[in-house]
Amino acid sequence: MLNSFFYLVKQGFKNLWNNHLMSLASIGVLVSCMLLIGAAALLSINVSNIIDELEDQSEAIVYLDDDLSEEWINYVRENIVATGKIATIEFISKEEALYSMMESMGDDGILFEAYSQGDSNNLPDSFRITFDDVSDLEETLAKIETVDGVYSISALTEVAEVITGVKRMVYIGGIIIIGLLIAVSLMIIGNTIKITVFSRRREVNIMKYVGATNGFIRLPFIVEGISLGVISGGISYGIIYFAYDYLVKWVSSQNATWFSQIITDLVPFSVISDYLLIGFLAGGAFIGLFGCVAFIGKHLKV
Amino acid sequence: MIEFQNVTKKYPNGTIALNKVDLRIDDGEFVFIVGSSGAGKSTLIKLMLREETANSGIVKVNGKNLGKMPRYRIPKFRRSIGIVFQDFRLIPNMTAYDNVAFALRVTNVPSREIKRKVPYMLNLVGLASKMKCKPEELSGGEQQRVALARALVNSPSLIIADEPTGNIDPELSYEIVDLLNEINKLGVTVVMVTHEHDLVEQFNHRVITIDKGEVIRDTEGLEANVC
Numbered sequence: 001m002l003n004s005f006f007y008l009v010k011q012g013f014k015n016l017w018n019n020h021l022m023s024l025a026s027i028g029v030l031v032s033c034m035l036l037i038g039a040a041a042l043l044s045i046n047v048s049n050i051i052d053e054l055e056d057q058s059e060a061i062v063y064l065d066d067d068l069s070e071e072w073i074n075y076v077r078e079n080i081v082a083t084g085k086i087a088t089i090e091f092i093s094k095e096e097a098l099y100s101m102m103e104s105m106g107d108d109g110i111l112f113e114a115y116s117q118g119d120s121n122n123l124p125d126s127f128r129i130t131f132d133d134v135s136d137l138e139e140t141l142a143k144i145e146t147v148d149g150v151y152s153i154s155a156l157t158e159v160a161e162v163i164t165g166v167k168r169m170v171y172i173g174g175i176i177i178i179g180l181l182i183a184v185s186l187m188i189i190g191n192t193i194k195i196t197v198f199s200r201r202r203e204v205n206i207m208k209y210v211g212a213t214n215g216f217i218r219l220p221f222i223v224e225g226i227s228l229g230v231i232s233g234g235i236s237y238g239i240i241y242f243a244y245d246y247l248v249k250w251v252s253s254q255n256a257t258w259f260s261q262i263i264t265d266l267v268p269f270s271v272i273s274d275y276l277l278i279g280f281l282a283g284g285a286f287i288g289l290f291g292c293v294a295f296i297g298k299h300l301k302v
Numbered sequence: 303m304i305e306f307q308n309v310t311k312k313y314p315n316g317t318i319a320l321n322k323v324d325l326r327i328d329d330g331e332f333v334f335i336v337g338s339s340g341a342g343k344s345t346l347i348k349l350m351l352r353e354e355t356a357n358s359g360i361v362k363v364n365g366k367n368l369g370k371m372p373r374y375r376i377p378k379f380r381r382s383i384g385i386v387f388q389d390f391r392l393i394p395n396m397t398a399y400d401n402v403a404f405a406l407r408v409t410n411v412p413s414r415e416i417k418r419k420v421p422y423m424l425n426l427v428g429l430a431s432k433m434k435c436k437p438e439e440l441s442g443g444e445q446q447r448v449a450l451a452r453a454l455v456n457s458p459s460l461i462i463a464d465e466p467t468g469n470i471d472p473e474l475s476y477e478i479v480d481l482l483n484e485i486n487k488l489g490v491t492v493v494m495v496t497h498e499h500d501l502v503e504q505f506n507h508r509v510i511t512i513d514k515g516e517v518i519r520d521t522e523g524l525e526a527n528v529c
Contacts, residue, residue, distance in 0.1 A: 004410050018395040206391045209351070210452070211381035212408040213374075 008216065012223025022196045023228060029192045030232030030287070031239070033185030034280055038240045040181055042272070044174030049267050051167045055134050056087060058163065060141065060155030062127040068149050073125065079147040080127060085140045087130045097123045124151060134160035135167075189287050194295045197221070201299045214300045218293065225292035229284030237273075237280050244269050303329050304350060304460070304493065309359035311345050311515075319345035321515040322359070327493060329459070332486040334502045335495045337512035343495045346512065347464050350493070351385065352376050364459065381409050384453030384461040384490075388468035390445040392437040398424060398448045399433040405452045423451040427481065443474035450481060461485065463494040467501065479505060 016023050064076060073091065080089060092100070098121050102109030115121045131137065137160040141153050197204075207217045248266055304327040311320040319342045327333050337343050348354040349361050352368045361368045364382060371379060392401045402420045411419075424430050427447040429440075437445050446466055453461055463482060467475035479494070479501055486492045496502065502509055511519040 003413060004407060007407055015395075202391075203393050203395075206393055207404070207408070208377075209380065209385050209387075209391065210405045210408055211377045211379075211456075212404075213377045216377075216408055 004216070005219075008219040009223050012220035013227065015220055015224050016227055019196070019200070022199060023224075026189075026192050026196060026228050027232045027235065029188055030229065030284060031236050033181070033188060034232060034236035034284065035239060037178060037181045037185065038236060038276060038280070040174070040177050041276070042240070042244065042267075044170065044178065045267050045272060047170045048167070048174070051163060051170060055163055055167070056130060058134055058137075058156065058160055059128055059130045060153055061092075062129060062144055062153050063151045064125045064127070065149050065151045066124060068125065072149050076147055076149045077127065080129060080144050083140050083143050085131050085133050085136075087132045088128075090128045092126045092128055094121050094123045094125050097126060131160075135164045137161075137164075186287065190291055190295070194291075197292070197295045197299060204296065204299045208300065217300060218296060221292040221296055222289055225288030226285045227288070229286070229288030230281055231284075233277075233280035233282075233284035236284075237277050240276065241269060241273070303327065303362070303364065304491075305360070305362040306346075306349075307360040307362075309349065309356045309361055311342075311349060311354060312357050318515050320349070320356075323512075323515070323517055325510060325517055325520065327491065329491055330486070330489050332483065332492045332505070332507040333494070334505075334507055334509045335493065335512060336497060336499070336502060336509055338497070341512045342515040343512055344464065345515075347462060347493075347495060350462055351383070352379060377408070381405075381456055382458055382460070384456065384458040386446070386449050386453050386461065386463040386466045388465035390437065390442075390449045390469070392445055392448055392452075394437055397434050397436055398429060398440065398451075401437070401448055402452045402455050405455050409456065419455055420451075423455045424448070426454070427451045442470040443477070446470055446474075446478055447481075450478065454485065458490065460491045460493070463492065465495050465497070467496065467498060472500075475501060476504065 062076075062080065064073065068076070077089060077091065080086060095116070098112065098116055101123070102112050105112075115123075131140070137155065137157055141155055141157070144150060145153055204217055248269070251266065304325075306323050306325045309320055309323045310318070312318045323342075323346070335343050335346060345354065349356055349368070350363055352363075352371055355361075355369055363379075366379060368379075392398075393404065396404065399420055402423055403416050406416045406419060421430060421433065424433055427450055429444060429447055429451070432440060432444060435444075437448070440448065446469070450466075453463075461482065466482075467478055470478065475498065482492050482494060483505055509519070509521050510517055511521075
């Protein structure tokens with residue numbers, strides 16, 4: 001039994017070489033499809049990442065009532081954090097707020113010098129907060145507003161709404177595009193495998209007449225299909241690795257400021273390389289396996 | 303033994319290939335099946351190999367009712383039969399050795415046994431020196447001898463040859479049938495479909511003539527007259 005198994009596996013690899021033209025055609029189609037899917041996935045991941053960065057930068061200032069004790073301020077901080085949407089929270093005392101305002105006004109800041117003396121500083125204590133997720137910002141802000149000791153909140157909710165909308169669009173759009181590409185790829189790959197199997201239907205037919213079981217006939221095709229898928233996955237990964245690396249370097253060599261902004265936001269290849277490699281190899285192997293098993297079936301009914 | 307009892311085969315397009323055929327071929331016989339093109343010879347072979355099933359009647363080969371045979375049993379059944387076709391049906395990317403060995407490999411024969419049996423069979427059909435040749439490097443006659451070696455390697459009790467001389471020279475045709483004749487003398491049943499009357503006349507065997515899906519003549523060797 002084991003003897004036959006090794007023979008059939010060897011036969012599968014032999015067939016790859018014997019049918020090298022069809023093998024090359026299959027690899028070409030698989031690589032093209034995987035490159036399209038990989039490029040779409042990378043684009044979607046990067047756009048999503050840029051939006052996440054923007055999201056992280058959206059902030060709100062929570063102004064506090066006057067003369068709150070330190071315990072009360074801590075109580076407010078705890079309640080803000082308890083909303084579960086906060087990325088960072090920073091306390092800004094009224095003194096720091098005044099100093100910051102003076103600094104931002106440059107030479108004219110000196111006009112406010114008098115307010116720094118005694119109790120004349122009318123600015124409130126505040127918290128500067130940034131968010132993990134701005135998708136339901138209004139609800140989060142409404143919760144914070146009900147905390148005892150909060151006087152008011154200043155936040156650009158419209159920007160958050162735009163970010164949320166774009167994020168959702170990129171997410172759904174990414175899934176649709178990748179889904180469509182996978183569907184189209186499966187159809188193209190399916191047809192390629194169909195042609196490969198069709199071109200060897202006579203061989204299958206002979207094997208049946210000699211008394212080979214369906215499993216005996218299928219195994220070399222399965223080995224062949226998985227090998228084609230894995231080879232294609234490896235090639236696609238290599239091409240994307242070098243192309244992406246080249247893109248990162250090319251973008252960084254551009255002087256325009258918006259380019260340098262993008263480059264800081266480009267997801268490093270190392271972050272996604274493992275997922276991409278596993279996805280390509282497993283996807284390729286699955287497509288090869290599924291395609292062979294599915295399309296060889298009808299030629300086995302002899 | 304092969305037995306056809308009142309067998310009718312009608313194809314989906316309405317063609318009646320065999321009509322109420324009754325015949326019996328005993329173990330150890332050599333039978334020629336003759337008939338014009340479209341007479342139903344190929345359908346008869348397809349039914350014997352369980353490539354097709356009869357619409358009515360019973361087909362039995364080696365004691366097995368093929369109409370009731372489940373699909374998963376077909377491979378094992380076919381291994382008990384040696385099959386030779388007009389177009390040789392050798393696997394193109396395999397050498398002569400591998401083509402013959404393939405029939406043993408499907409039955410899980412150990413490698414050592416394969417290495418012993420295959421050269422012996424190829425030697426028997428006179429192709430010991432061409433073991434490593436691929437089918438495209440062999441003549442028609444040589445390819446058919448490889449096919450014959452493949453059919454014989456599993457020591458079948460029945461050989462079905464569907465126009466085995468159809469694609470080879472007349473001199474070589476005689477050699478092939480002579481080889482089948484020698485195999486028959488060892489006790490193997492041989493059923494050979496042909497339309498070459500000369501060959502049939504040269505070998506003194508039973509002849510079953512089919513026409514329009516019916517057995518119109520069944521003659522023993524000495525009385526055979528297919529003119």
